[in-house]
Amino acid sequence: MGKINVGRLILGGIVAGIVMDLLGYLVDGLMLAQTWSDDMILLSKNEFSTTQLIEFNLLGIVSGLVAVWIYAAIRPRFGAGVKTAIYAGIAVWIVGVLVPNASFMYVAGLFSRHLTLYTTLGGLVEVVVGTVAGAALYQE
Secondary structure: OOOOOHHHHHHHHHHHHHHHHHHHHHHHHHHOHHHHHHHHHHOOOOOOOHHHHHHHHHHHHHHHHHHHHHHHHHHHHHOOOHHHHHHHHHHHHHHHHHHHHHHHHHHOOOOOHHHHHHHHHHHHHHHHHHHHHHHHHOOO
16 A cells, blocks of 8 residues: 555645636536525525635635545555545535535525525535546556
8 A cells, every 4th residue: 555645645635726717607607606695685694705716616625625535545445546536526525515515504504495405416526526536647
């Protein structure tokens, strides 16, 4: 079992995060924009500020780094490749998207069920595709 290649981890993680952020913009910033706006109005909140959008994108980079780190960690056991990257992406999605959305959006009832479902499923695509992209750049 080799050591994790930190340089490739960072490179792959940044790429994974950028892909996640771009897909997140397509899902939440374009496809679900009106639903987000409507639900924020119901909460008596303004739309997201530029600062908040930057912070969301930085969190996307962190998610990408974590996803590629998990990929690198499980790669010796599961082997290199897309299947292992998908496993890592699903793990990150469960902890980083599914559980928070289910708790804060659905259980707490802060947002509509439709928005919760669509943004959570969109997050699955975002995180898995981003992880696969970042993992493709990782090598030990």
